[in-house]
Amino acid sequence: MTSFTAIVKLTLRNALRSHIFQLLLGLLLLCALLLPTTVSGSGEGARAYIQVALKYSLGAVSFILAISTVWIASLVMTQDVESYQLHMVVSKPVSRIRIFLAKYLSVVLLHLVLLLVAGAAIYLGVLWRFHQGGFSQEERSRIESEVLVGRRVFYPEPPDVKRLAQEAVVQQLEEMRKSGRGQLKGNAAEMEAEILKGISEDMLRQRAEVLFRKYGEWRFRNLPRGGGEPIYLRYRLYVGKVDTEAQRHTVGLWAGSLETRKETPEGADGAATPAAEEEFVRNWVPLTREPEELYAGRFHEKRMRPAIIDRDGDVVLRYINLDGARDKVYFQAVDGPLLMMKVTGFTGNFLRALLVILLLEVVYAGISCAAAAALSMPTAIFTVLSYMFLGSVAPLILTTRQLADPAKHLGYWIGKAAMQVVVPLQEFEISQKIADGELVEWSYLGDLTFSYFILRALPLILLGCWLYWRRELGLVVRK
């Protein structure tokens, strides 16, 4: 056994003995096994039942493991420093870097095992409920295609607001000159920028609104053709105002642009004209026979045939507002509409989700080890939890728009600076994705790895390594 393996083994053993670890393990199993049993439902609730079971248990497990990682990492790094046991180890031919890395790895391994155990419990629990839940065939089919699946998400192409706004500005200025109102008073460039900003905001707002008897249109690009898998349209709309509380039923109709081959004309002798270039025509086809009534403020999914994808891999959809009270309907960008296509089954997607949680543990284990390399246990835990908290609130600070207020202006810049160094816990939140049957993309995992592990966590880990290496262990007061 090499010295590295020996230290890993010893650290694992030490961590397993910790009462805090045993408590967290109990909590973890409770969340994985018992939490879903608090949820009940059937019908529309059947799908929701499975979704909530997945979302709550996976979300709770992810959170508990994050806290556990911070605690255990701080414990294993500081305990033998403060009890002087590390003096016995560093007097042997083992470099401190090796000790640091061995302890880091052991924390990650321990939480990997916990994650696998909790993940297996959730996975098996969900499947058991699916099979034993007494759902109808329709409900089961729906759950299988919309929840227990991994579907790639396609977002609508955003309009080129900047170009459109600039065109509008040019047009407005032209009209001002024609009407004899002359040039803009004051600083022309600044005023032009103000007008551009105003027009851009109006355009975005209008895009989100669909007036009565008008339609909103969305184009989706680069969808894969020939797969044969159905496409799902997922959306949430609000009627009257953007508020999930004060919603009601509304009426509307979805239509899709369907491309069909143009019929080739026959020749004089009745035969088809040779070598005629294929031509396609685009027709708008309603996705339902009749306008449908749906409850605003909730997510809806609609199944579509793959034929709706045109030759270029595009899908164009329209929503026609037929609200009985003639109210506007709103679509928030984060709520869709978006298209989803199956890429992998539930098992594959679930494993990807576990990888995301594992990455979160790797990040926070490293940061906690780094903090504990130089600080005492309570100080290290406090520092890392504060870091986590700052990561969670920094995006909220950035949403502040009232920069005229100096305090909020300062808050904005603090938030902006913090975002460059913190790791927001919510970026690793995948329980909602899994519950929605959304695919956890490899690119998403790669982005998390690069943005949060390599760019943010790794420098802190290296700093911790260096501090551990140069720390005068003889100065520590024994506890």
Add this chain to the structure above:
Amino acid sequence: MADFAINAVGLTKVFRDFWNRPKARAVNEIDFSVRPGEVVGLLGPNGSGKSTTVKMILGLLYPTAGSLSVLGRSPRAVETKREIGYLPEESYLYKYLTAEETLDFFGSLFNLSPGERRNRIDQLLDMVGMAHARRRRVGEFSKGMARRIGLAQAMINDPSLLILDEPTSGLDPLGCREVKDLITELKKRGKTVLITSHLLSDVEDICDRVIILYGGCVRAQGSLNELLTVSDSTRIVTPSLSPEVTEKVLAILRENLHGESFRLDHPRRTLEEFFLDVIARAKQESVETSGALGGGIASYLRNQSDKESAVLQSLIAEPEPAKPKAPQEDAAALAARLRREEEARVANLTQDAAPGQPDKDEAARRAEAEALKEADEKLSDLLKNR
């Protein structure tokens, strides 16, 4: 191999507070060196800088000034640690590991193979008398038992430099003896040992040199002979003397010392020697005990040349012919022979009176007789108090 196992020149350590202001000068420009193969004692009262010096040697603290090399390298170099064994003042062992697991863990830090580790663990546990408790957790051990395991882990790598901080602390006299024997054996193998201890008798028994620190400075250093010899007095040790011979010796001393004080008494064994004697006799009588029973020194730590020569001797030596027994003397004849021998010895020590020297005056002869009588009485008192 480096010229010195440890070499410190101008070694200084200043402890600072959070604001980097100097707080305490624990070690103040000390110069010392330890040669390979020496057993050196580092002594001093509490707060003299011994532990700070040891921690700097181990790389747990960094010198503020001066230079320090251990086995020719920086104390922080990982390769240096391969040759060092360290026993701290208190046993900072992992309480949830068993004795066997503890040694296995520390052995693996030296990347020893599993077979070699097992072999050494068995030998070390026997050596420190902990074989019967190999599967017990360290947390259940008494202080002395934990010290034994601590000593074993310090020896797991057969170090060339052994640093022992209070090695006999917590050990019974048997254990102390075993530790001292071990150190002596290591010295024979050319190992270097640095000991810090408050038990000066232990240090005196085994160290070649001592360094005495006080207030962070070296106050004295040198070999024990140099430092402890009282050159202005003489001690003569003889077998037990009869009263007559004793009287003669006293007379000679009185005559030659011209009124200076002197002392005549029976030498004492140390309590340790007496204790070990008692225990050895008890062992011979096979008295049972549930305590630690030390074994022989681990074979991988023993002097190879001694082992080899012992083996060779046993192979080639012929049995010696039996010596004829001396005729038995009875007690009276024995006493008479001894007395004759004593007298002859004393006669050699005394000067014969020159021929033709006039007799002393009557008064002087009487004074002499009275002085003799007085000395006799004193001697009788001494003999009674034995």
